[in-house]
Every structure is written in structure tokens, then in C-alpha cells.
Amino acid sequence: MARIVSSLLPVFALASGLLFCVSDDAQKHYGTVKLGENLIVNPSFEEDNDGDNFPDGWNLPHELCTWDEVEKRSGKRSLRFTNTDSNVYRLITQVVPCKPKRRYYFAVWVKGKEINGKDQWDQGAGICLEWQDAKGNWLGGSYPECPEGTFDWRRVEGAALIPENAARVSVVLYLRRTNTGTAWFDDVEVREILPTPLQVFLPTYRGLWRIGMPISANVEVVRTDEERDATFRVRSQLEEEEGKPVWSKDITFPPRVSTRQFAPPINLLSKPTVYQWRFVLLSPKGKKVDEVSHPLRLTNQMPKVHVDEKLRLIVDGKPFFPLGLYLGPTEDEHLARIAEAGFNTILCYGYGVGKDPEGYMNRAQKHGLKVIYSVKDFYEGTQYFPKWFGKSGLELAKEYVLKFRHHPALLAWYINDELPPTFVPRLKAMYDLVSELDLDHPTFQVLYQIGELAYYFECTDIIGVDPYPVPSRPLTMVSDWTKSAREEMRHRKPVWVVPQIFAHSVYTNKPEEREPTLGEKRCMAYLALIHGANGLIFYSYFDLFRDVGGKRAENEVFERRWGEVRQIGRELSSLVSVLLEGKAISVKVEPTETPIHLLCLRRNGEIYVIAANPSDKEAEVVLSMPLKADVRSSSEALKAVWKGQKLHLTVAPKDGGFLQLGNLH
Numbered sequence: 001m002a003r004i005v006s007s008l009l010p011v012f013a014l015a016s017g018l019l020f021c022v023s024d025d026a027q028k029h030y031g032t033v034k035l036g037e038n039l040i041v042n043p044s045f046e047e048d049n050d051g052d053n054f055p056d057g058w059n060l061p062h063e064l065c066t067w068d069e070v071e072k073r074s075g076k077r078s079l080r081f082t083n084t085d086s087n088v089y090r091l092i093t094q095v096v097p098c099k100p101k102r103r104y105y106f107a108v109w110v111k112g113k114e115i116n117g118k119d120q121w122d123q124g125a126g127i128c129l130e131w132q133d134a135k136g137n138w139l140g141g142s143y144p145e146c147p148e149g150t151f152d153w154r155r156v157e158g159a160a161l162i163p164e165n166a167a168r169v170s171v172v173l174y175l176r177r178t179n180t181g182t183a184w185f186d187d188v189e190v191r192e193i194l195p196t197p198l199q200v201f202l203p204t205y206r207g208l209w210r211i212g213m214p215i216s217a218n219v220e221v222v223r224t225d226e227e228r229d230a231t232f233r234v235r236s237q238l239e240e241e242e243g244k245p246v247w248s249k250d251i252t253f254p255p256r257v258s259t260r261q262f263a264p265p266i267n268l269l270s271k272p273t274v275y276q277w278r279f280v281l282l283s284p285k286g287k288k289v290d291e292v293s294h295p296l297r298l299t300n301q302m303p304k305v306h307v308d309e310k311l312r313l314i315v316d317g318k319p320f321f322p323l324g325l326y327l328g329p330t331e332d333e334h335l336a337r338i339a340e341a342g343f344n345t346i347l348c349y350g351y352g353v354g355k356d357p358e359g360y361m362n363r364a365q366k367h368g369l370k371v372i373y374s375v376k377d378f379y380e381g382t383q384y385f386p387k388w389f390g391k392s393g394l395e396l397a398k399e400y401v402l403k404f405r406h407h408p409a410l411l412a413w414y415i416n417d418e419l420p421p422t423f424v425p426r427l428k429a430m431y432d433l434v435s436e437l438d439l440d441h442p443t444f445q446v447l448y449q450i451g452e453l454a455y456y457f458e459c460t461d462i463i464g465v466d467p468y469p470v471p472s473r474p475l476t477m478v479s480d481w482t483k484s485a486r487e488e489m490r491h492r493k494p495v496w497v498v499p500q501i502f503a504h505s506v507y508t509n510k511p512e513e514r515e516p517t518l519g520e521k522r523c524m525a526y527l528a529l530i531h532g533a534n535g536l537i538f539y540s541y542f543d544l545f546r547d548v549g550g551k552r553a554e555n556e557v558f559e560r561r562w563g564e565v566r567q568i569g570r571e572l573s574s575l576v577s578v579l580l581e582g583k584a585i586s587v588k589v590e591p592t593e594t595p596i597h598l599l600c601l602r603r604n605g606e607i608y609v610i611a612a613n614p615s616d617k618e619a620e621v622v623l624s625m626p627l628k629a630d631v632r633s634s635s636e637a638l639k640a641v642w643k644g645q646k647l648h649l650t651v652a653p654k655d656g657g658f659l660q661l662g663n664l665h
Contacts, residue, residue, distance in 0.1 A: 035105055036192035039096050040171065043188045045079040055079060061090040073109045073153050073186040081125075082182045083175055086118060091174045096129075096190045098162050098169040103193040103451075104129065106142075106171060107157035108185055113150050115181030121507050124148035125175045125183035126156040129190070131166035139166055142451075144420065146176055153186075159193060159421055161451040195222045198234070198281040198290035201490040205307045205442075205461065206435055207295040212270055213309060215296075216263040218490055219279060221253045229255040232289075233282040236262040238275045238296070246275075250282075273298045304440035305411060307461060311494040311534050312580060313442075315370070315411070319580040320344075322370070322411065322496060322535035323572055325565075328542035330360045335367040338541065341566040342573030347372040347414055347537055353386045353396065361409050370411035372444055372537070373404055375434075379419065379426055393426075394433055405438040412462065413438070416445030421455040428459040446498055446537075450481055453488040463489055466498035466539060469524070470516040475614035475654060478524045479597060482531040496535035497528035501565055502543035509549035518564040519637060519655035525568060526612035526656030529579065530599040536572070538565065571634050575658060578608050588624040595619050596651050605662075611638060611649060612656030623647045629661035 041057030045067065049056055054065065060079075068080040081092065098104050108127040117123045124146025131139050142160035162169060173185050199220040209215055221232050237248035247268055251260050262279075275296040281289040305315050313320045324345030325338055338346060346364060351357060351374045364371045377384040378393035389396065404410050415430050416423070427445070434443055442461035447453060453463060465485045469477040478499065485495040503515035516524065525536055544561040547553040553561075582601030587609075589598060595615035600623075601608045607629065613619050625647050631640045637655035641648045649659070 034194045034196070036194055039098070039190045039192075040094065040188045044075045044186055045077065046075050058092060058094050060092040064088075064090055065092065068184060071111060071184045073111075075186075078111075078184045078186040079173075080182060080184050081173070081175065083180050086178045086180050089177050091172050092185070093170045093172050094188075096169050096171050098129075098131075098166075098190070098192075100162050100164045100166050103159060103161045103195070104190055105157065105159050105193050106188075106190045107155055108173060108188045109153050109155055110147065110173075110186075111151065111153045111184040112147060113182040115148050115150075115175060115179055115183060117148075117176055117179035119178060119508060122176050123179055125179070125181070126173075127158070127188070128172045128174070129158070129160045130170050130172055131162060132168045132170075133165055134167040136168070139163060141172075148179075153184075157422060159452050159455075196290060197222050198279060198292050200279050200292045200294065201457075201492045202277070202294055202296075203309055203492050204294075204296065205302075206439075208297050208299055208302060208306070209269070210302060210309075211272065211298050211300050212266070214263060214266055215269065216261045217277065217279070218259060218492070219251075219262055220259050221281060222258070230284050231255060232284065233286075234260070234262075235280045235282060236264075237278050238264055238268060239278060241274055241276070243276075269298055271298065272300070305442060307442060307494055311491075313411075313462075313494065313535070320370075320411075321576045321580050322372075322537060323569065323576060324370075324372070324535075324537040326498070326537060326540035326542070328540075330363060332363055332367070334541070335363055335369060337562070339367040339369055341562075341569035342571075343369070343569050344573075345370045345372060345411060345535075345537065348374060349417075349540065349542070350374065350377070350384070352377045352384075352400070353389065357400070357404070361404060361407050365407070365409040369409065371407075371409045372412045372414045373400070373410060374414040374417075375400060375430070376414050376417040376419075376445075378430070379423065382419070394429065397430060397433060398437060401434055401437045405441065410441055412442045412444045414445070415443045415460070416447070416456075418446060418448055418466075420449060421452050424455050424459060427456065431459040444496065446496075450484050451488075453485055457489065457493070460493070462494045462496055462535075464496040464498055464535075464537070466500075467524075468500040468502075468504070468539075470500055470520055471504075471512070471514050475520060475523050475527065478527040479531045479614075482528050482533055486532050494534035495532060496537055497533040498537050498539045499524045499528060501538045501561075502540055503548075505548045506543050506546045506550055511548050515561070517654070518567070519652060521564060522568055522571075522635065522637065523612045523614055523654050523656040525572060526610055526658070527597055527614060529575075530597045530610055530612060541565075571657070574634075575608070575610075578603050582608060590622045590624075594621050596621050596649075598623075607661040609640075609647075609649065609659040609661065610656075611651050611658065613637075613651035613653060616653050618650060618653055620648060620650045623649060625661070632660040632662070634658045634660075 042055050045055040047056045066080050067077045069077045072078040106129050110125050112125050115125050126146035128141050128143040130141035142158050144156050144158035147154050171190050201218040232253045233250050235250045237245045239245050247264050277296045278293045280291045283289050308314050322345040323343050326347050326349050346369050375397045378396045413434050444462040445460045446464035446466050465481045467477040467481040504513035545558050582603040585600050585602050587600045596619050597612045599610040635657040637652040638657040639650045
């Protein structure tokens with residue numbers, strides 16, 4: 001489950017090919033990225049040119065900070081920060097010359113002694129990057145997880161995309177709010193992440209493509225500021241296995257044009273073949289600047305479960321929309337309840353090496369439920385890694401993939417739950433292993449790191465995001481995250497959304513952090529669908545049994561909550577075939593500025609209008625429809641009246657649903 005700490009960020013491309021790194025520490029801990037120079041003044045706290053006995057370049061609380069020449073990671077000294085009062089919240093900051101719409105890597109080495117706070121979910125010492133607008137208003141930030149308690153020198157790091165409207169960016173070293181203890185800081189870094197100049201995005205599923213289907217590659221050329229007015233060329237060619245080119249085409253990228261498409265002739269896609277699809281970026285003088293290559297395997301035999309060109313999941317040859325729940329208990333009582341409510345998929349949050357996994361899979365099969373099997377904890381050093389087995393994470397993953405890859409209930413492998421980009425090299429190793437051992441089932445991972453999702457493009461088949469806005473964020477967090485994820489995946493990989501059905505108070509012990517209302521739950525689900533979600537996995541069934549601070553909820557509380565979730569499940573299950581087979585149509589909407597989000601789909605002579613109103617006031621729109629029709633509403637949240645050829649639709653505040661327009665006339 002995500003801590004809601006990352007801001008909503010616009011999308012900036014990351015490389016499709018391999019990158020290299022100029023910082024030894026970043027290369028070791030953050031994977032392969034190319035970084036610019038360190039933008040921090042006095043990063044190791046060594047300099048004191050003004051003689052005030054505090055490090056130059058830093059804004060810090062003098063009464064809490066001092067040099068320490070004993071505890072240091074490099075140089076002669078570190079900066080020691082001690083707080084003994086949980087009501088005191090002071091920061092160590094420095095303004096950094098970061099540019100909008102650029103991506104930055106940031107890091108610090110920190111050592112801690114007895115760092116703890118009042119909130120068990122908000123503890124530790126570390127670093128963050130924050131930004132403000134021109135008027136000094138806080139816009140957001142990027143907040144890596146902070147180590148807590150007593151620990152030796154540890155690197156805390158993150159990445160952030162600076163939004164376009166940011167006028168001031170600051171790096172912050174700190175103890176989380178209400179935390180006391182001592183932290184030592186040393187060797188701070190903020191560096192621009194330099195994108196590779198050539199980026200290629202293919203719609204293939206694990207390099208596979210169905211024979212006879214046209215295919216195109218999205219190719220992007222990323223220019224520096226100095227190259228903005230330069231003309232580049234990209235050469236695309238298909239090569240047979242021995243390297244012999246069978247097709248080649250050059251396309252020019254004139255000044256300020258960054259994206260083009262390449263499509264090979266359809267006749268080259270007509271028989272089983274393995275190609276290497278190569279792309280070469282050429283400078284204005286014809287010199288090779290960069291190169292990217294991808295396999296392209298043409299086949300008539302696609303895997304049992306795979307992603308098609310429409311980003312739908314295909315299971316045994318038929319489209320499948322995952323409508324699911326995260327859960328803990330897997331006994332028959334719970335699985336029967338979930339299946340009866342219209343859900344078709346389950347993801348047991350902790351499974352891995354859990355008790356009797358065969359029984360779990362068999363019970364799911366009995367109740368007609370598909371399983372996303374979790375191997376998310378098979379990474380050494382993570383909190384729930386089962387080290388007592390004496391095996392590596394990859395060894396454990398291999399064991400369970402081989403055990404269940406042929407089980408009829410298996411839908412996908414859950415390989416990551418919110419691990420940061422620092423894990424990308426290990427995630428890629430896990431992805432490669434699972435893909436090699438099981439050709440028939442995709443991998444899935446869920447992230448809250450909006451603005452950083454492109455890092456994961458090459459290590460997953462399906463990406464998920466888990467926006468949990470209630471009660472402190474607008475419901476449009478769901479639509480924003482869904483759109484951002486689709487853009488960061490370049491519309492080349494499915495996006496499954498994890499809507500919130502739990503109360504944050506279960507984890508924070510703060511009663512005011514309430515659960516969503518029925519309307520809010522519905523609204524979030526429909527916002528995700530309207531903005532392109534290819535699946536919904538609600539979080540979480542097991543939290544419906546819990547109250548403030550994680551205590552067991554009264555039975556009537558669970559029954560009320562489940563009644564709402566069941567209502568949503570059955571409502572959405574009636575829409576699944578439309579989501580899978582419907583064709584989006586354009587409809588004139590008045591007024592054009594409205595809080596209502598809309599998606600219109602046509603299927604089998606009927607039109608479906610999916611609507612969500614995330615605002616706190618009832619709203620109305622008028623839709624000019626091609627034909628009049630009988631109207632059926634999915635819930636009391638939507639009311640529709642025909643006035644001539646126009647449909648007047650009213651949507652309740654913070655709610656959503658759909659209209660079914662049948663018997664068009």
C-alpha cells in the first residue's frame with residue numbers, strides 16, 4: 001500500500017535503450033542512468049568560508065545542527081542533526097537550480113540513532129525534493145522512504161520530474177514530523193538525469209506479434225537545448241537472424257519535431273519469422289548518435305494469456321477484463337462471497353511462500369476466480385523477504401513459477417508492489433526469469449511513483465497505479481494518475497488501476513482519515529475507466545474487516561462496507577463486455593467546461609455513457625446524440641431526460657455510473 005507522498009507529475013520520456021552512469025554511487029544503487037554534474041553547493045558540509053561555524057550554502061536550524069568529525073562518511077566531517085522535542089519540526093534546505101520539465105536524481109548518505117516518531121507510518125530521516133510556484137506556493141515534491149531507528153550509513157535516493165509551473169526547487173534533509181533522534185548527513189547529490197537521444201516504443205507483447213497484423217513503432221528523438229533547431233534522421237530496418245536487412249527506411253526529424261512512426265510493409269509480416277528491428281539515430285552530418293534494437297517474433301500461436309494490440313488481456317483466446325480485489329484470507333467463505341459479487345480476479349497480498357499455496361489456487365479455481373500470484377516479496381533485503389528458506393529471491397521465484405505456471409486459475413505474476421526505481425535492475429532480472437520460465441502468463445506490478453513509471457517500461461508486461469485520494473486529495477487524483485501512467489507507457493502497455501475502498505485510519509490510527517463513501521468509491525472506479533484503465537483491482541478486501549488503528553471492525557461495519565463493494569462489483573461486471581468490445585464514439589457535450597468526466601461507447605446497436613462527477617456539487621451536461629433511445633441508469637447517481645434530440649444528464653456530486661441507451665430510434 002502506498003504512502004501518499006509523491007506529487008502528480010507530468011510525463012517526460014525515459015530511454016528505451018541502455019543508459020550509462022557517471023556517478024559511482026548512483027550506478028551502484030540506482031541502476032544505469034546518465035547523470036549531469038552535482039548541483040549542490042558544499043555537498044559534504046566541509047566548507048565554512050564565512051567563518052560562522054556552520055557549512056556554507058545551507059539554510060539550517062543552528063540550535064539543532066553541528067559538525068561531527070568522528071561520524072562521517074567522507075572528508076573530514078558530516079552534519080549532525082539532533083531533535084529531542086517531538087513538537088519541533090525543522091528542516092535543512094538548499095535551493096537548487098533545477099529546470100522545469102527536466103528529471104533529477106537526488107541522494108544523501110544518512111546515519112541514524114534512535115529516530116522514531118508518534119506515527120508508525122511516518123518515521124525516519126532522509127531527503128526529499130520540493131518545488132514551489134512563482135508566488136511561493138507549495139506545488140509538490142518527491143519523498144523517498146526514510147530509514148528509521150538506529151542504523152549505519154545508508155543511501156537514501158529518489159528521482160523527480162520538475163513540473164512546468166515550478167519556479168523554485170529545494171532539496172530538504174530532515175527528520176519526519178514528530179520524530180526525535182539523531183541523524184548524520186553526508187555527500188548530498190542532485191543531478192539532472194540526461195535522457196538518451198533515441199527512444200523506441202513497440203506495441204509487441206514480449207517481442208511477439210501476430211502474423212498478418214500491421215505494426216508501427218513510436219520513435220522519439222530527444223534533443224538538447226542546443227539541438228532544438230537541428231535536423232536528425234532515424235534509419236529503421238528489419239534484419240533476419242543472420243543480420244541481413246530485408247527492409248530499411250529513413251525518416252527525417254526536422255527542427256522541433258520529436259516523434260514519428262515507422263511501419264514495415266505488411267508483406268514482411270505474413271509468415272512465422274524472427275526479425276531484429278533496428279533503429280539508428282543519425283546527426284545532421286550523418287554520424288551515428290545512438291542505436292536501439294528490439295526482437296520481433298511473428299507467430300500465429302500467441303500465449304495462453306497475453307496482451308493484444310488493443311491492450312486487452314486475452315485468456316484462452318477471449319478478451320478478459322480483470323475486475324478484482326486485493327485480499328488476505330483465502331478460505332472458501334471469502335472466495336465465494338467475492339465471486340458472487342461479480343469479481344473475477346483476486347490478488348492475495350502476501351502469498352509467495354504462504355500456507356498451502358496449492359489449496360489457495362484450487363479454491364480459486366473452484367469459485368471461478370483468476371489469481372494474480374504474488375512473488376513481490378522475493379527480493380533480498382526487503383521487509384518481508386522469507387530469508388529463513390536460505391534461498392535467493394530468484395531461486396524462490398523459479399520454484400513457484402514452475403509449480404503454478406500450468407494451473408488453470410493462474411492469470412498473472414505480481415512481481416512488484418511499489419518498490420522504487422532503485423530496484424529496477426533487480427526487477428528486470430525477475431521479469432526476465434519469469435518470462436523465460438512461463439511464456440503463458442504476463443507480469444504485473446503496481447506503483448505510486450508517478451513521473452517515474454517509464455523506468456519500469458522494460459521490466460513489466462502490465463503496469464498498475466494505486467491512487468488513494470480520500471480524504472485529503474481530490475478524486476481527480478485517480479484520473480490524473482491513470483492518464484499519466486498511460487502516457488508514460490506510451491499507450492503501449494496496459495494500465496490497471498487500484499481504486500481505494502479502505503480507510504487510511506486503518507494504518508494511521510487517525511479517525512479523521514475516513515473511508516470513501518459509496519459514491520466516492522464508484523466515482524473513482526469510473527474515473528479510471530473513463531481515462532483508459534484496462535483493469536481494476538480494488539484495495540482491499542481485508543481492510544474491510546479492520547477499523548481505526550487496525551483493530552477488528554464490528555461485523556455490522558464489515559457488512560455495510562461489503563454491501564457497498566458488492567454493489568459496485570455487480571454494477572461493473574455488467575459493463576465488462578462493453579469495456580472489452582465497445583467502440584468509443586464522439587458526442588457533442590455542452591457546456592464544454594464541466595466537472596463531469598465522460599466516455600461514450602457503442603456496442604451491438606446500443607450506446608453506453610459512462611460518467612463521473614468528482615466535484616462536490618451536482619453537475620449537468622447536455623449530450624447531442626445521433627438517435628433517441630430508451631435510457632437505463634446503473635444507479636441513482638445518474639439521471640437523464642430527453643429534450644428533443646438532446647440528452648440532459650445530471651450526475652450527483654462525488655459519484656458516477658453509466659447509462660445504457662437501447663432501442664435507438
